[in-house]
Amino acid sequence: MAAPAQPDEPGGVRLALNWLHTWFGLLSCLLLLVIFWTGTLAVFDWEIDRWMKPATRFTAPTEMSIDAFRPVAEASAPGAEFWQVQFATDRAPAEFYAQLNDGAHFYRTIGPDGLTLLPDQGTYGGTQFFYPYHFTLNIGFANIGLILCAFAGIMMMVLCVSGVIIHRRIFADFFTFRKSQKSQRSVLDLHNLTGVLALPFHFVISLSGVALFSAMYLPTAQEAVFASDPTAFDQNYFSRPAAGEAGQNSASLDVMAEEAARRWDGVWPGHLRIYYPGDANSYVEARWPLHGSLAARYHSIWFDAATGDVIAAPQPSAASAGYAVLWGLHVVQFDHLTIRWLYFLSGLAGCVLIATGLLFWSQSRRKRHAKTGKKGAEIVAVIAIGGTTGLILATLAFLISNRLLPLDMEGRATLETWCFHAVWLAAFAHAGVRRGAAWREQWIAIAIGGVVAVALNAVTTGDAIPVAIARGQWGVAGIDIMLLLGSFLAIAAAWRMRSSQVRTREGHAKKFLPAEKS
Amino acid sequence: MAGLASFIVVLALTYVGFLLLARSQAKYRPPTVWAARIPPYRLRLFGGFFLALALAAALQMQGVGFGSLLWVLTVAAGAGMVSLRLATSAR
Amino acid sequence: MTLPAPLRTTIRCLAAIILGYFVTVGTAALAAVLMVRFAGWDRTDAFVVAGSYSWIVWVACFMWAFAARQLWFMLLGMAIMATGTMAGAKAIEPYLPVLGAL
Numbered sequence: 001m002a003a004p005a006q007p008d009e010p011g012g013v014r015l016a017l018n019w020l021h022t023w024f025g026l027l028s029c030l031l032l033l034v035i036f037w038t039g040t041l042a043v044f045d046w047e048i049d050r051w052m053k054p055a056t057r058f059t060a061p062t063e064m065s066i067d068a069f070r071p072v073a074e075a076s077a078p079g080a081e082f083w084q085v086q087f088a089t090d091r092a093p094a095e096f097y098a099q100l101n102d103g104a105h106f107y108r109t110i111g112p113d114g115l116t117l118l119p120d121q122g123t124y125g126g127t128q129f130f131y132p133y134h135f136t137l138n139i140g141f142a143n144i145g146l147i148l149c150a151f152a153g154i155m156m157m158v159l160c161v162s163g164v165i166i167h168r169r170i171f172a173d174f175f176t177f178r179k180s181q182k183s184q185r186s187v188l189d190l191h192n193l194t195g196v197l198a199l200p201f202h203f204v205i206s207l208s209g210v211a212l213f214s215a216m217y218l219p220t221a222q223e224a225v226f227a228s229d230p231t232a233f234d235q236n237y238f239s240r241p242a243a244g245e246a247g248q249n250s251a252s253l254d255v256m257a258e259e260a261a262r263r264w265d266g267v268w269p270g271h272l273r274i275y276y277p278g279d280a281n282s283y284v285e286a287r288w289p290l291h292g293s294l295a296a297r298y299h300s301i302w303f304d305a306a307t308g309d310v311i312a313a314p315q316p317s318a319a320s321a322g323y324a325v326l327w328g329l330h331v332v333q334f335d336h337l338t339i340r341w342l343y344f345l346s347g348l349a350g351c352v353l354i355a356t357g358l359l360f361w362s363q364s365r366r367k368r369h370a371k372t373g374k375k376g377a378e379i380v381a382v383i384a385i386g387g388t389t390g391l392i393l394a395t396l397a398f399l400i401s402n403r404l405l406p407l408d409m410e411g412r413a414t415l416e417t418w419c420f421h422a423v424w425l426a427a428f429a430h431a432g433v434r435r436g437a438a439w440r441e442q443w444i445a446i447a448i449g450g451v452v453a454v455a456l457n458a459v460t461t462g463d464a465i466p467v468a469i470a471r472g473q474w475g476v477a478g479i480d481i482m483l484l485l486g487s488f489l490a491i492a493a494a495w496r497m498r499s500s501q502v503r504t505r506e507g508h509a510k511k512f513l514p515a516e517k518s
Numbered sequence: 519m520a521g522l523a524s525f526i527v528v529l530a531l532t533y534v535g536f537l538l539l540a541r542s543q544a545k546y547r548p549p550t551v552w553a554a555r556i557p558p559y560r561l562r563l564f565g566g567f568f569l570a571l572a573l574a575a576a577l578q579m580q581g582v583g584f585g586s587l588l589w590v591l592t593v594a595a596g597a598g599m600v601s602l603r604l605a606t607s608a609r
Numbered sequence: 610m611t612l613p614a615p616l617r618t619t620i621r622c623l624a625a626i627i628l629g630y631f632v633t634v635g636t637a638a639l640a641a642v643l644m645v646r647f648a649g650w651d652r653t654d655a656f657v658v659a660g661s662y663s664w665i666v667w668v669a670c671f672m673w674a675f676a677a678r679q680l681w682f683m684l685l686g687m688a689i690m691a692t693g694t695m696a697g698a699k700a701i702e703p704y705l706p707v708l709g710a711l
């Protein structure tokens with residue numbers, strides 16, 4: 001069933017929605033590919049951090065005294081608006097974060113003794129590059145990135161629903177994957193299969209992704225709901241301004257953490273944040289940890305920094321479960337390695353879904369466009385190459401540059417992101433020049449890049465896979481293993497493309513040309 | 519480890535469930551005499567039963583929240599494995 | 610009178626994106642206000658829950674915008690829903706309890 005030229009053509013609702021699916025899919029595909037790929041990587045963002053910051057590869061003790069750490073914090077971030085200590089988890093050592101007076105951020109990992117800050121690792125890593133890329137594209141200006149990502153999320157839901165409606169045989173599609181010689185047939189089968197199988201995941205992940213920032217996207221609705229009670233929006237969030245004069249912050253921070261844990265039936269806080277340190281109005285927030293449960297509850301207890309008394313301890317309402325679970329499903333901060341891996345695989349399925357949709361658009365029009373002199377199919381084919389293999393290559397360039405640039409270099413973290421974007425652009429250019437041959441060449445480049453990244457990790461940090469496993473650094477070893485596996489699959493893909501090209505040359509060309517109509 | 523164990527159990531059950539559901543379709547009926555005698559609705563019934571069993575196992579082993587999430591994600595993996603098997607098996 | 614097909618398509622796209630957004634805003638506001646009024650939730654919970662799930666309404670508007678055979682009916686329907694829900698929310702809102710900040 002080919003898409004009609006206009007939704008108004010006779011043929012009914014299915015054809016009209018086919019138009020919607022085809023063209024809005026094309027409109028948002030590159031954005032969706034980027035969001036799904038970075039989101040898939042962000043599932044293991046802390047592990048990527050360990051890989052990219054070798055000095056932080058140690059198993060941290062979960063307990064540390066913040067009172068003992070306090071002088072270090074105040075010496076390294078003097079006059080900070082606030083500073084916080086994120087307690088160590090199974091996935092990451094303790095982290096120190098401060099917001100300085102000029103609005104700058106200050107991130108450091110806390111050493112295994114709990115009393116020192118490790119030197120700057122010169123990278124944004126997983127938590128500050130891939131993770132924010134996933135929902136802001138790292139475009140901060142006027143929230144453009146955030147708005148684009150929300151639109152992409154809506155589009156993903158629209159594509160899911162319209163895709164299901166235009167499909168007649170959704171049940172049969174569960175089992176339909178024909179390893180056909182005609183690549184167009186296989187591409188469409190793969191599109192339908194990944195779309196149908198992971199449909200609940202794709203829909204819920206898109207909805208929850210947009211939902212996380214609902215309040216930001218619906219300012220007029222917020223105004224209407226809070227018109228006669230504007231301050232109630234911060235019902236669950238305590239704050240007070242700085243007094244502007246110095247005060248005694250003598251109360252023990254460790255006692256506050258213990259008090260929070262006592263009120264939460266033994267659940268240790270995820271982080272402790274000290275607002276306006278040294279000020280008379282200073283206060284401390286103990287935040288509920290996200291790694292304990294499916295629901296992501298952003299809920300806290302506040303203490304007075306001078307006396308240590310509890311200022312506010314709002315109880316999470318029963319209604320808050322209505323969104324905490326939805327959020328938790330998206331941010332996957334809970335400790336469940338199996339489900340984390342399933343999220344990773346489902347995210348990859350999403351990438352395959354989007355890429356095959358894009359490929360199908362281009363393949364099914366290639367012959368027709370070539371005949372009529374239209375450029376569309378060729379341009380989309382270039383986007384498909386740059387958006388899939390190009391994006392993987394850019395990711396590898398990010399990892400490889402991280403292992404090659406000297407640690408004490410000025411502006412190292414930014415240079416890594418430049419490497420990412422430069423290689424990505426180059427991949428698009430390469431696809432534009434080499435056209436069909438670019439697929440195979442980029443798969444080969446990926447295979448080489450993956451092995452190089454693993455080798456560089458082993459040489460520069462000494463953590464070859466067996467060594468990393470012996471040291472208990474499963475996150476680092478896991479990334480290396482995935483890189484090698486990816487290299488292997490890339491070689492397999494390149495090999496398949498080679499053999500299909502050979503067969504084409506041998507005179508079976510007709511078989512591989514796309515059919516005019518499906 | 520408990521998570522991995524329950525994943526394997528749920529995956530095996532959904533795999534069997536989806537294989538039965540697929541076999542209920544004329545296209546995928548095995549060309550044996552005994553299989554031809556089983557009515558498709560019974561295959562679907564048993565297929566659905568195995569999927570429900572997988573859900574019950576997931577809820578029992580992982581609790582309501584993680585269990586249902588694990589089931590939803592594993593169902594996709596199980597069905598994907600069935601379609602891969604059907605695609606690669608010689609027909 | 611029938612508009613040319615490309616123009617009709619443009620109208621559908623604009624209706625789906627722009628009118629659809631305002632129907633979403635209105636639905637979120639009205640649903641939140643109704644939840645405060647009748648379920649007794651506080652405004653923050655109600656607004657966040659209504660806002661989180663209201664995006665499904667936008668998706669539905671996309672389907673409607675492209676499935677509709679009569680454009681004027683679809684346009685009028687979305688416009689009435691967008692303004693009606695918002696007006697309803699604003700009419701009920703003054704009667705909700707005032708809690709203030711924490």
